[in-house]
Amino acid sequence: LADEEQLCRAYAELTELFGTPDELRPVVQGMAPRGVDTVIRAVIDPAAGALLSFGLAGAASQLLDDTAHRLIPVTDREAATLVRSIRTAPLLFGWRGSTPVDTPALEELLLRVSRLVDDHPEVVAVTLEPVVVAPRGLSVLGASVRLAPPPARDDLGPRTLPAY
Structure with a gap:
């Protein structure tokens, strides 16, 4: 309308x-404003641990398997690298004269999803799709969060290397 x-x-x-x-x-x-449709996912992988994934939404990205992954928790530097590491990243930065989108807002959302999963062990999966990233700001148009009882912790404290 x-x-x-x-x-x-x-x-x-x-x-x-x-x-x-x-x-x-x-x-x-x-x-929602016009922008670039993206997908953010976080899952708990039994072998690797908590994993954050990012890619563009749509058939082309799925066909090319153009998704980047990082272990959670991610740092601000890792979030910036995640956004730039997909092959279709130029679409976010003004490819062929298009308007660049608000990648700092996207990086902030990646950090928030990482923090959510890291701080709440009962969160076992998060999917934000699509996330429309506009020239100013972004809109999450679809979201799902899967919860499960938190796993029993077998380590009772911070991990440290032994002193030799």
Whole structure:
């Protein structure tokens, strides 16, 4: 819906078809800005541990298996590297005259997902898809989080190297 007139028309059609506003209880939300669709995932791999993945959304990225991975927790430097390490990264940085997107916001979201999984052992999987990264800001349009009982810890303290 591009303008207020279209919104009013759509609202009238919905209330005519489905009932009064009190029955329907409609919610009006702003549209997500145009940008680059991306995917952020975090999973617990039994062999490797917590893993953060990033790639562009869509068939081309899936066909090319263009996804980058890092072990959780990630640092700010690793988040920046993760964004730049996929083959399709130029699309985020103004490829062929397109407008560059807000990669600092994307890196911040990667850090937050990493922190969520690292701080909460009951979180065993997170999928944010799509995450539309615009020239200013981003919008998470789809999200799922899978929870499970936290695993029993067999280490009871910080890991240190023995002193020789």
